[in-house]
Amino acid sequence: METPTEVQKGVALSAKKALKVAGVSQREAAAKTGIPLTTLTRKLGGHTPLNINEIAAIAQATGFTVLQITAGDIPEADEMKATA
Secondary structure, eight states, rough: OOOHHHHHHHHHHHHHHHHHTTOOOOOHHHHHHHHOOOHHHHEEEEEEEHHHHHHHHHHHHHHHHOOHHHHHHOOOHHHHHHHH
């Protein structure tokens, strides 16, 4: 069973991957989500947890779903191209 800290870091890693695959920089994500850049950087680093509203905003900015981000179900960039 994962600890809350492991879950927090996994969601942060998944959100960071979603941004990368979508081609959205952290600066762009901060502007699109309304999360201050320093806060977003800290949260994507797994230092503080993302709340559900922040995950939803990142999902909207990247075109992924909240479920994909929380489940760590973000495809690789080359998989995205293959299905497009």
